[in-house]
Amino acid sequence: MKSTLARCAxxxxxxxxxxxxxxxTAAAAPVFGADNFSGGNWGGYVSFGSFTTATASWVEPxxxxxxxxxLFAPWVGIDGDGSSTVEQTGVATDCSSGSPVYQAxxxxxxxxxxxxxxxxxxxxxxxxTVTRTGTNTYNxxxxxxxxxxxxxxxKSLSSQHSSAEAIIESPTDSYPNISGGVNFTAVxxxxxxxxxxxxxxxxxDDRGTYTWSPSAIASDGTDFTMTRH
Numbered sequence: 001m002k003s004t005l006a007r008c009a010x011x012x013x014x015x016x017x018x019x020x021x022x023x024x025t026a027a028a029a030p031v032f033g034a035d036n037f038s039g040g041n042w043g044g045y046v047s048f049g050s051f052t053t054a055t056a057s058w059v060e061p062x063x064x065x066x067x068x069x070x071l072f073a074p075w076v077g078i079d080g081d082g083s084s085t086v087e088q089t090g091v092a093t094d095c096s097s098g099s100p101v102y103q104a105x106x107x108x109x110x111x112x113x114x115x116x117x118x119x120x121x122x123x124x125x126x127x128x129t130v131t132r133t134g135t136n137t138y139n140x141x142x143x144x145x146x147x148x149x150x151x152x153x154x155k156s157l158s159s160q161h162s163s164a165e166a167i168i169e170s171p172t173d174s175y176p177n178i179s180g181g182v183n184f185t186a187v188x189x190x191x192x193x194x195x196x197x198x199x200x201x202x203x204x205d206d207r208g209t210y211t212w213s214p215s216a217i218a219s220d221g222t223d224f225t226m227t228r229h
Contacts, residue, residue, distance in 0.1 A: 043204025043212040043226055044167040046081045047189055047197040051164035054078050055129040056187040060102060062122035063176035065095035070176040074168045074184070076128045078138070083160035085109060089128045089140045091120055095176055106140040108157045116142070118149045127186075132161070164189040164197070168204060168212060168226050175206045181227040193221030 056076040063070075075090025089106040102120040107113040120126075124146040131139045136158050143150040166187045187194040195217045204212040206228060215225045 040202060041169050041171060041173060041204055042167045042202050044165060044214055045194060045199040045201055046163050046165040047199045048163050050161040051078055051189045052132040054164040054189050056166040057127040057185045058183055060091055060120060060122055060124045060126055061182055062179045063093055063100045065098060065100055065176045068096050068098055069172050069174040070095035071172045072168060072170040072175050074182050076130060076166050078130050078132060078164050079159050079162050081163040081165060083162040085157060085159040087130050087138045087157060087159060089130060089142045091126055100176065104142050106153060108155045116151050119147055120144055173205055173207060181225050183225045185223045187222045195221035
């Protein structure tokens with residue numbers, strides 16, 4: 001289904017940080033995390049409530065760039081669906097150079113994104129966790145178990161505690177070809193299996209022609225796959 005919810009905050013403006021490796025991205029870069037066109041640019045599952053932790057794993061998919069406009073990211077976060085804040089971390093794949101460039105990041109929106117210099121490649125096993133450690137304090141952790149690195153940061157944000165989600169997103173409404181789709185595993189909110197948190201499935205638009213949709217949640221209660229239709 002096409003979501004009509006007011007997802008209004010989000011991941012990151014690619015041009016916001018001078019240290020970004022996405023050197024080919026246009027100056028008027030889109031904003032990740034904002035549901036800013038009619039088809040909806042979040043695809044995955046969201047659960048509503050005042051969650052204190054959200055975690056998910058995935059294998060970073062291999063992609064083929066269709067155009068230099070292709071841009072997408074799997075991420076995990078708290079807030080953002082119906083609120084103006086998001087605390088989130090994931091891996092972005094950018095095709096502005098003509099070839100996919102993978103980069104891990106975190107963002108405490110509306111502040112700009114922070115990118116990590118640690119290498120990420122297709123096939124890497126990624127785990128991301130966002131934890132609310134106090135009323136307005138958060139710890140964001142992303143780990144590449146294949147490469148053997150992990151990044152952890154603690155930040156403050158006056159946030160709204162509205163939701164938790166595991167999402168793929170293209171702020172340009174333009175996905176690359178993703179081999180095998182995007183497979184989320186071990187998705188838990190507040191340590192509870194995704195399926196037990198009353199999740200809502202969201203479709204993401206792709207060029208106004210295709211749709212990325214979440215599968216049913218697997219029998220383990222935590223896993224699902226995003227595929228293009």
